[in-house]
């Protein structure tokens with residue numbers, strides 16, 4: 001998995017590299033702008049063609065995005081390559097001055113605006129400001145001049161990066177609103193693309209929160225270019241403001257540290273990882289069973305998952321979870337349902353065993369079978385006294401605690417009853433969506449929802465970590481930015497964003513399949529955190545592999561294809 005950094009960790013790495021003498025601050029800035037410019041030209045190769053002719057291409061990118069016919073192009077103006085670079089008072093602005101220089105060198109008409117006093121720029125940024133001043137003017141960015149920004153072919157947002165730690169002053173809020181309004185104006189023919197250096201200005205690099213009035217006053221980027229590795233804030237908040245995210249190397253001597261972990265490792269509860277394909281490295285037990293051996297010929301060695309079902313009307317949710325658990329490799333899956341739902345479940349299920357579980361006493365008897373080693377409680381379960389008793393029975397068998405996923409209705413039940421909540425143990429996994437999270441942890445949800453007005457801000461990562469500590473088990477907080485945390489502080493993000501976006505996964509029943517995936521992996525012997533991360537990643541991969549049109553039933557059926565693509 002890839003380490004995501006906080007602004008402070010990034011600064012510490014930069015300072016360590018500079019202190020080691022391996023690189024200077026100015027060199028880092030040079031590498032950063034090289035990365036930005038390379039990313040721009042890779043993304044829009046037509047922009048680099050200006051090096052030769054200086055004539056703007058007739059291609060209307062805007063047209064492609066909004067379906068406007070080319071005649072909307074302002075032909076008179078289209079021959080000018082106009083770039084506007086907005087620079088801020090720190091090193092993000094310093095990166096902006098250098099990008100301006102390079103674009104100028106390759107033939108663009110570049111206008112540079114600066115917010116702040118040039119005399120107070122940090123040393124490296126100041127030097128690059130002076131170099132730019134030899135080539136062109138710098139217009140102070142204020143309420144009046146920001147109107148002149150207009151709608152350039154290329155807008156570079158280098159106002160603020162990782163150094164933004166407090167709310168923007170009123171004058172800046174106004175400037176942001178005006179520029180954001182200009183560049184997102186839907187019918188202006190000449191606006192092409194906006195590139196954010198590091199991240200769109202106004203977004204907090206640690207939490208993804210917005211220091212501007214709201215996300216509508218953030219200058220939305222088509223491309224955000226960051227350095228070394230992504231920051232946590234790139235995946236939280238409103239990542240849609242970032243457009244496409246590109247990470248460029250800085251050539252730091254310890255850069256491969258990202259593969260191995262930090263040289264000076266921050267404590268566990270300060271690190272956040274991005275779940276990615278590296279989960280499936282050699283060490284991954286995806287093809288191993290609960291005994292740590294390769295998947296066994298004996299189905300019980302591969303675990304036995306029990307999914308509790310609700311009544312007839314909601315019985316489908318448990319079936320989806322069961323199918324997920326089976327496809328991900330649990331050796332045996334049983335659905336336990338109320339007697340009245342037995343016929344319905346038996347008629348619909350083939351490879352899955354169906355058993356009647358009338359009440360808590362019946363569940364207790366079923367759980368006497370020690371081969372059942374993973375439980376799934378919640379999908380379509382119901383919210384009555386019987387269901388609460390089932391949850392209590394399942395959690396209370398402390399002498400033989402089973403790995404247990406609590407989803408949907410089971411989460412509502414434990415949110416309602418503190419005694420049930422107290423039964424949670426270290427082999428549980430909670431899988432709330434935002435609404436369920438707010439019911440379970442109202443104070444933490446309220447802190448996440450608070451707008452950023454003073455630092456440090458509180459994010460979904462912080463909330464999930466705090467929730468896992470409070471519950472004493474793994475919490476998987478769902479969303480396009482799913483955050484997974486363990487009580488010991490481990491934390492990761494499984495992002496269905498940028499090149500992994502799969503909005504069609506937001507479909508009824510897909511959460512039930514995820515609960516089933518986790519349960520199946522728990523049955524296979526995965527530790528709760530590993531099971532949650534692996535299941536969440538595969539869940540998104542299934543959706544991506546299937547594509548639009550996906551319904552929940554398709555998710556488990558796509559799994560064999562995903563496994564094959566992974567070479568498993």
Ligand SMILES: NC(=O)C1=CN([C@@H]2O[C@H](COP(=O)(O)OP(=O)(O)OC[C@H]3O[C@@H](n4cnc5c(N)ncnc54)[C@H](OP(=O)(O)O)[C@@H]3O)[C@@H](O)[C@H]2O)[C@@H](O)CC1
Pocket residue numbers: 010011013014028029032088089090091092093095122159160161162163164165166167168169172197198211227250
């Ligand atoms: N680290 C690295 O390895 C590398 C970093 N690089 C680049 O540097 C960027 C980070 O630079 P940075 O630390 O100078 O921060 P940045 O975002 O420019 O802003 C700081 C300025 O903003 C000001 N300010 C803050 N809040 C404010 C507010 N609300 N309203 C108004 N002003 C406010 C703050 O003022 P102060 O708090 O000091 O009073 C200070 O003047 C990073 O994003 C990347 O682009 C790359 O070049 C390569 C390697």
Ligand SMILES: [K+]
Pocket residue numbers: 092157158159160161196197198199200201
């Ligand atoms: K920026």
